[in-house]
Amino acid sequence: MANFEKVYKAYVEELIEQGAKSEKLRTAIQRAVKAYRGNLKRALELFPDSPKLKERARKIKEYSIDHLPELINKTCEAVIRNHGHCHLAKNAEEANQIISNLVGEPKKIIVKGKSLTSEETELRQYLQGKGHEVWETDLGEFLVQIRGGRPMHMLAPSVDLPREEAAKLVSGITGEEIDSTNIEAIVAAVRRFLRNKYINADVGMSGANAISADTGTLFIIENEGNVKLSTALQEKHIALAGVEKIVPTLEDAFLITKVTWRYANYIVPSYVHMISGPSKTGDIEKVTTYGAHGPREFHLILLDNGRLEVAKDPVFKELLYCMKCGACMYECPLFWVAAGHYGKKYVGGIGVLWDAFIATGLEQAAPAAFTCLLCGRCKVRCPLSIDTPRMTRELRNILISKGYIPAHLKEFLKMFE
Amino acid sequence: MKVYYSGKANLLYQNFPNVHESIVFLLNKLDIDYYIPEGEKHCAEGAFNIGFKDLGRKVAEEFITKLKESGADVAISPYAAGPGLWADYIPDTFGVKLPVPFIHITEFLNEEIKKRNIEFKPYKTKYFLHHGCTVGRKMGKAEHARELLGRIPELEVVEEDHPSIGVEEFRPEDFSTCPGAWLNLTQPELAPYVTENFVRAVVLPKLPEFVGSTCANGHAGIMMGLIAGGYKKPELKYITEILQESWR
Structure with missing residues (x-):
């Protein structure tokens, strides 16, 4: 000991x-x-209906965690039906390896939306170790990346950072002089810096707040627009999510998403993305063609990493109900x-x-x-x-x-x- | 009616002889037949909360035996977690049951004082009432402490507030913050910071003259916080001390 x-x-x-x-x-x-x-x-x-929504959300989670293996299969079937690819990773190492193989070689530029599951697997560090250029695009997560260390809150990773320090950090990486009293100036500097990264990135990555098993749809809440730019402009979109994010239906996933954003401090978020596969068009002769304006490839990596075992435990399975709000x-x-x-x-x-x-x-x-x-x-x-x-x-x-x-x-x- | 008064040993261990004396004073004034167990370690909450489940069970069984032997009709305690744990966790986990009700001292005193229609002297001051997590939040029994203090003329009682109260179906005691005394046992290095922050962030903005908790552990946490922050005000007083001082 x-x-x-x-x-x-x-x-x-x-x-x-x-x-x-x-x-x-x-x-x-x-x-x-x-x-x-x-x-x-x-x-x-x-929105005074919130307490009722909470009760329904709890029931959805209870059902989902009790039926995880069945819902995982259903989700993968739906993703494949949507011309996406579905992978179940047993542990963090396997998830990182799958993603690394999908990213490919040589050195690639990767833009990432905030994902706690990727913090769990240390994905950014893993991909950087393989020589790729990886950028966290959520402002708080970006600040954590350039500062070093780890997120200080599930949703507000740099909640501990006052504006003066944030300005210094951003200035250090962009080379711009930034007025440390002006939060807007800090945000604008990061916006300018990341713009090129989005355009030039080969791979976009995201997590998910909820996944519907019936349609294989990912729900992602965000405010900054960084997830929009990290899931739409690149050739490949890779999403990494814990299996506990799966719920039976599209309606269930929306309800979970709604309760998550309400208690995560948003009256309404700027964006709620629903992504069910690669981009597609049927505009010529109604023939569905994949790879329109958005990504040509969509991969969903579902991470177990102990979750399926915990789901069987009568006491601890409750921890999987957490929506990370x-x-x-x-x-x-x-x-x-x-x-x-x-x-x-x-x-x-x-x-x-x-x-x-x-x-x-x-x-x-x-x-x-x-x-x-x-x-x-x-x-x-x-x-x-x-x-x-x-x-x-x-x-x-x-x-x-x-x-x-x-x-x-x-x-x-x-x-x- | 005979009362089993649990917690004396802990009060003395936590350096609160004055709280114990005020409890005895009130029990005597109310002419209550009480029993104070000798050699009581505690009522098993510490062991359970730390994770010594087997030890907790052993202490819980000892508590049942002592309670039976005492012939008491009711057990009371100035600690919150004891009655709280016995309300559900211990019976649910081990299938054991207390022979008589185990209630918080404020509930007991409030009923007895109500029955006797006792009137108190005025006490013109502002008192910050903290609700121990299990008595207030878990058992929903905050009104006894409020009623007790409300019997004292001119005493202004203030409590922690929270913006969700009135918006969601919560009571003030549902959001009562733990002062952090438990850390003294589980992670003593952190205790001064957490307890001091409680005093600074929760108590001081209300500008009370006195502060106290329905939980003697919470009370200890406030004391630690006052010391850690070097705060001269507010002064620490348990509810029974305020009642004693206001006794006619």
Whole structure:
């Protein structure tokens, strides 16, 4: 267990030094929480049907996770029917390899929309390692890429970054002088920088917020327009998504997407894409021809990476209901202080469970499992009422049985001797 | 009626003898026959929450035995998680059941004071009432603490607010923030930062003279936060202390 002690020490050191001690981070998070609450309130006032939608979304997720193998088959059948290609990757390594083969050689330019699943597989780093030029195109993710490190929130990856630092980072990569007080100037500089990348890219990549099994349609929420440009202008569109994103029907997928954006802080997002395959036209003699103005090829990579096992577990399958709206984090008293340093690849209380069973394994996830207060505010805020405290308590029990227990808690046991 | 008062050992361990004294004061004034278990470790919540499920079960069984032996009609505690865990998690997980109800002290005192129609002295001050997560959020029993404090003339009670209340079907206590005392056990390195942030972000904006929680663990978290931030105000007082000071 000597290695666990090192893992624990490294986690706590980062948590304290880079998270808890940073007043700058705390201020940025406080501002984000205030903005989130205000926007959500406005959205809920405008759309009072939201609580009912939440209940329906929960039922859809419960059904979907209980029928995953069947829905995966159905999805792949639909994607193939749509002249796309469907791949099921057992783990992160396999997903990255499939994508690398699809990207091909020699060096290619790849533009990427934000995808937590690709963070899980470390796809950008993998493709960069193969010599490709890869660009994150979501502004927050772009800032994370040029800063280094990892996203600090599921939806707002650079939520911890004040404008002054963002300006400095963007200036460093574009070579432009940027007024650090002017957020619009920072956004415009990134827009100019990425424009050429979209045009010249060989491959566009995205994730998905929901996938309908009946039609094989990907639903993608975005505001910036970067996903639009990363899925329409390139020869190939490769989408990577966890199998838990699949729901039975197009209507179900829309409902899940709607609940996701509502609780992700959007009254209405600028764009919701529905992508079911490569571009096509039937304008000449009604003969369907693939590869019109958009991509000629469409590939959907469905990632298992432990999800199918978790789906069978009566307690932990609930973690797969998570739509990654990030609402829980804004109400977590630990996130207020530690931001994305609370967790490893995934963030916050629910993120620790994702890390434990899917992204990093038990040992790496164990230190953060003891960060949670089990207070349950996340469950209250979660549109699907996911019981993260209950799962965390059960996870701790598993971790202790495997010996992944911080030394000071062993001392606690002595109180009972 | 005989009452099993659980939590004295923890209160003393967490350096709250004054809270214990105020509880005893009130029980005596109300002429309640109470029993304080000797050598009580705790009511199993700590063990369960940390993940020592087997140990938790053992402590839970001991708690049942002690409770039976005491001949009490009801168990009370100034801690929130004890009654909360016994409300569902422990019975659901292990199929064990308490012989008598286990309720939060505010519920018990509120009923007894109501029955006796007791009037309190005025106490002109502003008190920040924090609702422990299990009593308020999980069990939905925040009104007892509110009613108790509401019996004190001139006492202004303030609580945490949240923009979702009134927009969605939530009560204020549903969003009550945990002050973070648990970290002192599970990740002590982080505790000063989280508890201090609670005081700074949640309590101080309301400008109270006094602050207290329905959960003695929450109370400990607030104390840690006040110390970590070097805050002289507000002063920490448990609900029973306020009641004691207002007793005619």
